[in-house]
Amino acid sequence: MLTPDHLDTNSLFLTERLNDAGFEVHLKTVVGDNEDEIAGVLRGALQRSKLVIFSGGLGPTEDDLTRTAVAKVLHRTISLDPSLLEALRQRFASRGYNMPKINERQAEVIHGAEILQNAFGTAPGMWMEENGVHLALLPGPPRELRAMFDAAVLPRVLSLGRGRTLAKRVFHVTGMTESEVDSHVAPIYKAYPRVQTTVLASTGHIALRLNRWLELGEDPKDLDELASKIREALGDAIFTDSGESLELVVGRQLCESGRTLAVAESCTSGMIGMRITRVPGSSDYFLGGILCYSNEVKMSLCGVPEKVLREHGAVSAEVAEALARGVRNSLKSSVGLSATGIAGPGGGSAEKPVGLVFVGLSDGERTAHWRRIIPGDRETIRERATYFALSLLRRFLLHHRDAENVNK
């Protein structure tokens, strides 16, 4: 974890679980496979914390030093646990292997520690207490750590009874910038100082998070009040309040209205199709699409007239609309969605700069296009163009539904 290649994801998982259990995380340290340095970190943590969680360093090899470093700081002995050793042997035997001698180390237990079962690996975890501070030693591989935390650590953490819980509301918004969202809602959330409100831009959408620590028995009344005011202020710019992805929301819209979708992708070249089919069951409403990267494919498979391409260029409102209409006809879908743009770094001009993107939509009755200039590098432009397209598709389907309801 001290190399340039390893992102720390375990601590994000642990933070989320701990917050839910009423613990705030105050400090995270990444330390190398060095017994003295691990010991130094633990000494600092014991002075500061109610709960210390280690991840990693429980393997069988010489650079797995968490056990010995912890035992040293706590002045405890380490001994071989015969039943653990037997369980390890059986684990290997059940797969047809003899246990390597080196793995015996994984049956070593710090005096006074409870053993935590590892459902997915050979390294058992440990749970112990020292002067009112609780320690958990967990394996490093995320799958092993997560399963062990949920099964064995979380119940123990909850029984420590912090008495507090973190109540959360999250809104995901499209079609507005971070500062537009903030200027809409800041006057509202400023009246609720006990709720921590953050507005954070991700690629293509904005997350608005409300966090409120609740003491035992306290009601999240102010949080609910604030959430409902924010819902009112942002209206249908909010596409989910339960963390759903935009493609899942769009998929449900298509599903519920009995519509099918086809896409014609030029600059995004597969990104829209890829996102839509992330959702299991998307074959119910997604028929497929055409990656019309070359002009020949725009003409031959998407039916864009050569004249339109010549007169307006491949990146134009006219071509975006022709692509949406064309792919809808070609794949016989209810709705056709298209994207064409200049992802860069080359190919831009004063009139049509890098980042210029047109999205087209057609449902047979209506055909429309939208234009945007997206800043950033090639991948950012493509990702945000994809989000832009999905977000327009959502609005298109939303207003269609409204129109239908009016007609009834």
Add this chain to the structure above:
Amino acid sequence: MLTPDHLDTNSLFLTERLNDAGFEVHLKTVVGDNEDEIAGVLRGALQRSKLVIFSGGLGPTEDDLTRTAVAKVLHRTISLDPSLLEALRQRFASRGYNMPKINERQAEVIHGAEILQNAFGTAPGMWMEENGVHLALLPGPPRELRAMFDAAVLPRVLSLGRGRTLAKRVFHVTGMTESEVDSHVAPIYKAYPRVQTTVLASTGHIALRLNRWLELGEDPKDLDELASKIREALGDAIFTDSGESLELVVGRQLCESGRTLAVAESCTSGMIGMRITRVPGSSDYFLGGILCYSNEVKMSLCGVPEKVLREHGAVSAEVAEALARGVRNSLKSSVGLSATGIAGPGGGSAEKPVGLVFVGLSDGERTAHWRRIIPGDRETIRERATYFALSLLRRFLLHHRDAENVNK
């Protein structure tokens, strides 16, 4: 950075740069916006380190506490720098804004610190020394941190003259598992104990890294020797020794042989096209493709006979080959590449389990298919199927080239 949502990427960037400059990173700490806790972390670091780098907490608001925490630990005063204040005012003025009063804090400088210019933001950085330990205070936003580190910190770090450098070789391999690679090369690299060799699996490929710390004036002779033995042992399973992506390597193969490509994607539904077009200039050899998610599209646009679909099912060797041939014909490309599979979580059977993937390739003369069962969840299966397809395309083009050379 103590929330469940923020991955720490700054420290990875800094680690890479510091390693290159001859510094090993021993400890990373993530601490909240709390002056005492920041001060505590610094006190520990001063006892341990030659170089301490802070990122973040240099903004204008009340929770930006790095400046005051550092000044406190070092017993130094903080004062307003008039020229910095003027520069900040001008920065705002040049964009047509009056500088908010709150931003004056960003002109505050710790006594004795050198100011580091921020090319992309308002927070200046600082560089100072305390009893032989060097400190850098950098802004948190990655773009600002990176630019400032490269422009102002790196030259200073290099002048500290550790005298060591890290020599590196990296090989990226496809078509072999992590343990296959390791069993091939372990007997070789074990004879070079001064070179740190790691074999790491990413999605769809294996990275084999050789690191060797060099003292001043030392030659990386053993590293070069090991690298050349590894190159020989792995042969053309290595697709790059310079960190190039597989799609870039494949793109160059297509370009150099004057071939064009079209793809027919079912289970990957855009991922292959998206990867190929990540490469700027890919329009030179990539014509486009068909997302043949539904069987209707497999028939109507890719020319798969209904009989073949009915007799063998959409996920079959026959359909993979028919798709490769069909998309090549339909888009008039030199090579057609296809992928069809069961990404799950539903849709699997005993005969055709979730994870079963067929890749087809056709160049008019030869049509071939490959079969693999990929473990993992829906997204992993799709990503690895994409890598599998690109890796087969590379081999296909490689052997074609060999064949041409033989014929000459």
